[in-house]
Amino acid sequence: MPEGDTVWLTARNLHRALAGRTLVRSDLRVPRLATVDLTGRAVTEVVPRGKHLLTRVEGGLTLHSHLGMDGSWRIQATGERPRGGPAHQIRAILANSGYTAVGYRLPALDLLRTAEEHTVVGHLGPDLLGPGWDPEEAARRLLAEPARALGEALLDQRNLAGIGNVYKSELCFLLRVSPWLPAGELPDPGRLTALARRLLEANKERFTRITTADPRPEHRLWVYGRAGRPCRRCGTPVRMADQGPGGQERSTYWCPRCQPGPGSGGPDAPGASGPAGGSGRGADPSG
Known part of the structure; x- marks a missing residue:
């Protein structure tokens, strides 16, 4: 389950594979970005912000992605067959001459001006792994x-x-x-x-x-x-x-014994249905 640490490591690996290199392939498989082609632009950097990934490219553009519950970016040598899941789960492909990054099951994928990144991450609180942690x-x-x-x-x-x-x-x-x-x-x-x-x-x-x-x-x-x-x-x-x-x-x-307080006594726990109850549905608020 991707959380801030997973996103931080994903950003580091993407940065190492893509930053400073020109894209030779760009395939964004969401309807609103289907005609977008970033080929010929160099990736300048990939940075994490909480659970968000910001891939910045030449020309003042940022490809914003979010891993959600089970999304991932896989990095492989360019020319290798994608191996992170079935092809219909691929949402993005970014490739240079040496490496290819393939995004699977990404619930959010947007292209915006780098100067407007605040529209997708400006609501976030202090980043636990960010340089400005407060x-x-x-x-x-x-x-x-x-x-x-x-x-x-x-x-x-x-x-x-x-x-x-x-x-x-x-x-x-x-x-x-x-x-x-x-x-x-x-x-x-x-x-x-x-x-x-x-x-x-x-x-x-x-x-x-x-x-x-x-x-x-x-x-x-x-x-x-x-x-x-x-x-x-x-x-x-x-x-x-x-x-x-x-x-x-x-x-x-x-643990109802080690963590005393409201909701930990058993029947009063909202949604409790025995030791194996609960469904884990939904998404993080304001993720």
Whole structure:
């Protein structure tokens, strides 16, 4: 599931493959961009912004993409057959003489003036992996709606950019707070923002996400994806429930013993339906 660390690494790999080289092929497979041809232009840089990717090309243009829930960019040698999925899932191809970048299942793909990038990323809060990271501003935004459930506030990219469903659940567990705790009741907002940045920094160089410091495949995460299995701290079965407004529900994992508070007692958890309940539907707010 792409989150800020995955997007950061994707941007770095795209930059290394494309920046400073002239495009010999440009194929954008969305209706509104079907006639656009970037061939002959050099890619100047690829930069991440939260969960967004900005591929800047000569002439003051930016190709904006978002990975959504299961999108990806795959890089291969030019001339090789695409291998990241069936051809009908390809949304973009950018190639130079040495490398080809293929975008699969991209829910958002837009071409805009570089000077107008603010129209697609200007709403985002401080970027956890960005050069202008501002923890105080991130905490201020997180607490701006004090009655809002912490899990929902963490997913709102207008508060701080880069947290997705995995880090939401893992952060709440590490802080020993319920994902349904009103954000205004969070004991130490500064600790949360510092921990969030530390986790993303620790994982940005790899696609395998680890929050437990244990790299073994079945031991990498504390609670995410572990519904019904024993908590690594206390042995209580981890629970899962949908959280968020209608149409934007996301699966939330927590330990009802290690994370006391609203929603963690079982029946009162919004959408709870037993240890393996919840559907994980919807999308990140303001992603």
